[in-house]
Structures are given as structure tokens and as C-alpha cells.
Amino acid sequence: MSPAAGTAEPRIERSSSGKAHGPGRGLSIMARTTFRVLPSGKDWILMWDGSDRHSCRFFTKRPAIVGGRQVAKANRPSRLVIYNQNGRVALESRYGDEPDPAEA
Secondary structure (H helix, E strand, O other): OOOOOOOOEOOEOEOOOOOEOOHHHHOOEOOEEEEEEEEEOOEEEEEEOOOOOOOEEEOOHHHHHHHHHHHHHHOOOEEEEEEOOOOOEEEEEEEOOOOOOOOO
16 A cells, blocks of 8 residues: 655744745745655665655665654654555654644
8 A cells, every 4th residue: 555645735934033934925835845664565665755766775664764764854844654564654753843733
């Protein structure tokens, strides 16, 4: 089971005064990149949305997760989605300064 390709989630930047800034009505939209750790046969792969190829292949899940976290943290704002062997989402983490939508 492979995940559906999604689009990047927009983000509004705010200055230290709390006011939104950027082009058009004071808003600046930044895309959140989604990285995914997926099973691939006996191996695990790290992919990101918008790419049709995997970026890394790992023999086991644990190093794939560690690599995924490193890449997601280095490319903030981002999201890391980790899947189980059966294709279901096991964990989702967000990196960056945008609050979680559940908290808003």
C-alpha cells in the first residue's frame, strides 16, 4: 500500500510583532516538505513528496527513521511520516515553527 501523493501544506510567516508579512495582503506562504519512511520489500526507503524516486535505501527500519529525522530537521518546515510494514502510518512528526493544526 503506498501513500497518496499530497501537496505541501502552506505556512504563514509572522514577524516578531506577530503581524503577517510578505506579498499580497501581508501573507507569505512557505511549503512544508513531507518526508516518508516506507517499506520496500525487505528494505526501507526514505522519500519526499513530489519525488518519484527514493533518496535512500536502508536494510532496517531504525536507521531509516534516524535518517528521515535528520533530513526533515535539516529542511524545516517539514513533516516526517513513518509507515509500518503493512503500509499504515505509525508516526508523524513536524519540524519547524508552525504550530500543530490540532493546537490551533
